[in-house]
Amino acid sequence: MESQYSSSLNGASYLFFELKQVVKLKQKKFSNAEIRKKVIEENIFQFGNKGRIKRSLPSIMRRLDVIDESLAKIMLEGSLETGKVINLYAIMKTDLLFFEFMNEVISEKLYMNDYLFEKKDINIFFTVKSEQSEQVANWSITNIERLKSAYLQVLFESGMLKQRQSNELNRLIIDEQIKEHLRQIGDAKYVQAMGE
Template sequence: MSETQNTSPYKGSGQLTREQFLFYEMRTTAKLMVEGLDDGEVTKRIVEDNLFQYPTEKSLASISKACIARLYALGDRDLMTAITTQPMDTAKQICLYAMMKRYRLVWDFMLTVIGEKYRLQEFSFGKKDINIFFMQIQEQDDFVSAWSDSTIKKIRQVLIKILVENGYLDHIKSEHLNPVLLSSVLENGIRNNNDERVLPAFNCFM
């Protein structure tokens, strides 16, 4: 039985079409939150100082709120701090985990497509893999089945860019999945959150 639009776990995932991976924005927002600013103060600082270098205040406010939501989704203050202090590769992995925690679609994609490929040691990757993923969730979920082709195309592009940003793919047209190495900082955070089931998405099976 398919999920209705009101109960869909993918509700909100359509925002990915305009949000992207946002590493620089996530790191900037995390620094302000770690400094102790509340949510309103964080957004105000980002907008007033144009910390994201965006053209409009509306986009600054919207993306700052998206970053705040992802950071809260981590459920781990230490991981939030690590985004601001750890090397870029580690910080990016944590941002990916935050994105997975925030958006069920990213979680499912990373686990059922990428994690499964690592489990089977199948390193080929292409549009077919993403298309099958979307076909499967469209069959199961009325909310996703109502998405337009253009929305799915945009989200597919976002997913591929996420993989490139985090070293899974060398470039957007790559057809080979790289064997990534999970940061020990993130692994500890994942285990502390009792999210071990997501470890395969980071090529970790211990």
């Protein structure tokens, strides 16, 4: 269990636009290797520096691998909100620690109809994790602070936080088609973690 924790969200927080670009390429039958090459050579993400592409690409490719045909179709043809839900699912599916944060903190709050999200909520989460996991305990304070910031960024960009600096949670409206599909493929826990 331990070795699966990662702080890669630091270099690749939300990246919805970027994920959508690689999903489009995948739909055009490009292989993962071809997608990587195209992204770097053609600067498809429109990043200012190559270092940022190289830092975020591994996470984006992992997310791409968990998006099946059905989800890819919904992501490209559905609404912006629907696409954001799929991106959030892909982040949780490829980042165990972030999934646990969503599951243990955010969905708990939404389940209790508690929409107040405070700094202490995320602080307590990381304190508990560093007590449970030697790996997290060994991360630097700077790394953990950056990770907290990345988590807040994901919450904000996915629509779960009303404003970037806000402490008010929002309940996502998840398309029935997505909920049904995730349940069918055995991923109902991710729907639950989003507060459904």
